[in-house]
Amino acid sequence: MGxxxxxxxxxxxxxxxxxxxxxxxxxxxxxxLLASYCFYGSAVAIRALGSIHPxxxxxxxxxxxxxxxxxxxxxxxxxxxxxxxxxxxxxRHLDAYVKKLSKPTGSSHQKAVGSxxx
Numbered sequence: 001m002g003x004x005x006x007x008x009x010x011x012x013x014x015x016x017x018x019x020x021x022x023x024x025x026x027x028x029x030x031x032x033l034l035a036s037y038c039f040y041g042s043a044v045a046i047r048a049l050g051s052i053h054p055x056x057x058x059x060x061x062x063x064x065x066x067x068x069x070x071x072x073x074x075x076x077x078x079x080x081x082x083x084x085x086x087x088x089x090x091x092r093h094l095d096a097y098v099k100k101l102s103k104p105t106g107s108s109h110q111k112a113v114g115s116x117x118x
Contacts, residue, residue: 024098030086031079033097035071042067 042064050057087094 024101026087026094026098027080027083029094029098029101030083031076034079038067038071 046057046060046064049060
């Protein structure tokens with residue numbers, strides 16, 4: 001990384017482009033994918049509530065905190081169990097998604113939310 005900082009790279013280019021990906025924990029792939037959709041939806045809902053009235057935004061943030069707590073206590077164990085069940089029927093799709101996530105950064109145009117594989 002230090003060499004990349006001192007190298008001649010295009011201005012605004014990614015420092016991490018081409019770096020190896022992090023290791024993938026297979027049993028957390030589906031929960032993390034579902035979480036990305038939940039967090040995006042929650043952000044849209046909180047922003048919409050805030051455009052109606054600031055007090056509703058505060059209420060939405062507190063509701064999101066309770067939602068996160070329930071998601072951790074109930075949703076995560078269910079999603080992990082669901083991943084085990086889904087891997088039986090969707091192994092090929094999950095393997096393709098894990099392979100896509102395992103590629104070095106910058107090797108493909110990856111979407112921040114969602115996937116073509118699930």
